[in-house]
Each structure stands twice: as C-alpha cells, then as structure tokens.
Amino acid sequence: MNVSSSGLPTSVALLGTGPMGAPIARNIIARAVPLTLWNRTVHRAEAIAGGRVAASPAEAASEVVLTVLPDLPQVAALLHGEDGLLAGWKTAGIEHPILVIHGTVSPVAIAEFAAECRRAHGVTVIDAPLSGGTIGAEEGRLSTMIGGPRAVVEQLEPLFRLYSATVVWFGDTGAGSTVKACNQIVVAATVTALSEAMALASSTGLDLEKVQSVLSGGLANSEVLRQKGQRWIDADFEGGGSAKNQLKDLGFISEVATQAGLTLPVAGSLLTAFQAMVSAGRGDLDHTGIYLGLRG
Incomplete structure (x- = not known):
C-alpha cells in the first residue's frame, strides 16, 4: 500500500455515500486525501465536493476500498462482473487490495467471506463497523471496532483517525463485528x-x-x-x-x-x-x- 509522508494511503475509494458514508467522505477529503467515490444513486456521490466520482465499482477500484453499505450481500454484489471491483483491481494492476467493510454485518458471515476473498482473490478484508451515528460521522468522532490482520490495520489507522475518535483492533476478521x-x-x-x-x-x-x-x-x-x-x-x-x-x-x-x-x-x-x-x-x-x- 502506497502512503504519503503523513502516513495516509494515496489510493482510496469510498463506496456508499449515504447518511454515514457522505460525512466520512467529507472528513477524508478535508484532510487532502484524494478520494474516489461511487454510489448506486450517482447524484449522492456527485454532491460531495472534492471527490472523483466513478461510474462503476470497477472504475473506483483502489488499493484501499471503504464500503459503507447496509449488509454483506451488498458488498459481495460489488465484486464480480466487468463492472466489479475484482475486474477493476486487475485492470489497475493492484495485486493486494484491501477491502474495508464499515457496515454492520454478521460476524460469522464476514469471517467466512474474508477467508474466501483471501483464498480466491488475494483480497484482504477488514471488518470495521462504526458506532456514533450520523452526528458522530459529521463530527469525525466515530468509534471504529476492527477485525483483521493487525499489520494491515496498523497501516490503515491514520485513515480511520480522519473520521474516528476511537479506533480499536480486536483480533481476526469478524472480531470487530462481534x-x-x-x-x-x-x-x-x-x-x-x-x-x-x-x-x-x-x-x-x-x-x-x-x-x-x-x-x-x-x-x-x-x-x-x-x-x-x-x-x-x-x-x-x-x-x-x-x-x-x-x-x-x-x-x-x-x-x-x-x-x-x-x-x-x-x-x-x-x-x-x-x-x-x-x-x-x-x-x-x-x-x-x-x-x-x-x-x-
């Protein structure tokens, strides 16, 4: 993962610019981190000043992809097909992408999903659910509870700190969701x-x-x-x-x-x-x- 002098990743996308995703995106952009945005309803992504709006998940594929979606099936649906993240990562030559899941999902299901993504596609999945609501997201003081490989999480912590007041790693993927x-x-x-x-x-x-x-x-x-x-x-x-x-x-x-x-x-x-x-x-x-x- 390429990082800037401030320790922040230089290739980041956020998928899902709803009530939580939009303020998270604004907090990231406010710290001058280049951010690619995608949302199924495109005008919601276009309403966020300073981001680059992608036409598809494939076009949004970055080294670090943050998803702020309701549940795991919505994330899984973005992976496959010519417009999916897997195709986008391949086209961009990104061999070891990181997929961060900020939605609230099943701890059991995400552990299985992470293992499959790693085995079949070389994708590292980090589960990082959030607490604090839309006000916490706007104010950049969310609590982020994380599961996944510790070394990867440590690399991502400066990014999480742009919109979180509390960032805690708990163990393997699934621990954050627990x-x-x-x-x-x-x-x-x-x-x-x-x-x-x-x-x-x-x-x-x-x-x-x-x-x-x-x-x-x-x-x-x-x-x-x-x-x-x-x-x-x-x-x-x-x-x-x-x-x-x-x-x-x-x-x-x-x-x-x-x-x-x-x-x-x-x-x-x-x-x-x-x-x-x-x-x-x-x-x-x-x-x-x-x-x-x-x-x-």
Whole structure:
C-alpha cells in the first residue's frame, strides 16, 4: 500500500455515500486525501465536493476500498462482473487490495467471506463497523471496532483517525463485528428503555422536555438521549437509523450468542419488540419509533 509522508494511503475509494458514508467522505477529503467515490444513486456521490466520482465499482477500484453499505450481500454484489471491483483491481494492476467493510454485518458471515476473498482473490478484508451515528460521522468522532490482520490495520489507522475518535483492533476478521454486536445490545436496549420512559411520562401528562432535562443530568444520561431526545418530544420518527436495520443487528446478536452457547434475555426481548415494530409496517422509521407501539 502506497502512503504519503503523513502516513495516509494515496489510493482510496469510498463506496456508499449515504447518511454515514457522505460525512466520512467529507472528513477524508478535508484532510487532502484524494478520494474516489461511487454510489448506486450517482447524484449522492456527485454532491460531495472534492471527490472523483466513478461510474462503476470497477472504475473506483483502489488499493484501499471503504464500503459503507447496509449488509454483506451488498458488498459481495460489488465484486464480480466487468463492472466489479475484482475486474477493476486487475485492470489497475493492484495485486493486494484491501477491502474495508464499515457496515454492520454478521460476524460469522464476514469471517467466512474474508477467508474466501483471501483464498480466491488475494483480497484482504477488514471488518470495521462504526458506532456514533450520523452526528458522530459529521463530527469525525466515530468509534471504529476492527477485525483483521493487525499489520494491515496498523497501516490503515491514520485513515480511520480522519473520521474516528476511537479506533480499536480486536483480533481476526469478524472480531470487530462481534464488538459491534455488543454495542448494538446496549443501543437497542437504551432506545427501548428511553421509549418506555417517554411513553410513561407522556401518558401521565408530563412535559417530555422537562423529563429529559432531569434524565440528562443524572445516571440516565446517554449519547442516545443527546442525539435522539428531540424525536420523542416532536413525535418525529422519520429518517435516521431504521428499525429494520436495528432488527437485522439483533438477528446477528442472536446468531453469535447461539454460537457461543449463551442465552441473552434482554437481547431476546429486544428482538421480539423490533420484530413487532417491523411487522406493524414501521420498519423504515428511526428505531426510536418503537415508542409508537408502546403508546398504542
């Protein structure tokens, strides 16, 4: 991997310029790192000033490719075909590409995917899920939890630091996604607990803004409350981190727990609650919208 005098890679692409990918791209570009962008909806990539927009994943193929996509199947779909990354890496003469997966994926599936990519194509896969939400991405203070070959991760750390406040390596590919599963138990539980608190407060006629001011001043304070508190006050649950993605993550947690021989009662209850929310047709709402089911 070629690096600049500052230790940053000189050949980087970012695929997926959605709510998380776009601010990550802007933070990278702000540090004068040349960045190639690709997005299935091209105008979202074109809206990011300073990047070079590629017409296909093949054209975006770089030594380091960051993907910010919902799940592993979306990443795998970018590999093959004349417009895929594998063809692009071959055309560019890149023999040892690095594929970074920033989405939240199954720890079991990504370990298998990484082994296959390495064996069949010489591609090193790094799983590096993120926490901090869109605000954390905008502010460049994400938490990045990483699995993959340590030497490669050390080379990538200066790049991750452009949009992350916390960067921690945990082990082989899949370890980062296992840590993200731990993170998502806490996130889903906090979102649900706050929704229950807001439902109780609202149903008894309390002022939600005043209730939140008390919660934020004590042990009940959290990043979820800071970032999402206004949603309950305004009853606005459009956009944001969707309930269907929260349900996807909870499914991964169940998978890892089963593999580890664990029974996780809170995670199990959360899985049931978010299944009900998605089944009620609210899967595209922010996960704080679980409040709506509590209110009846």
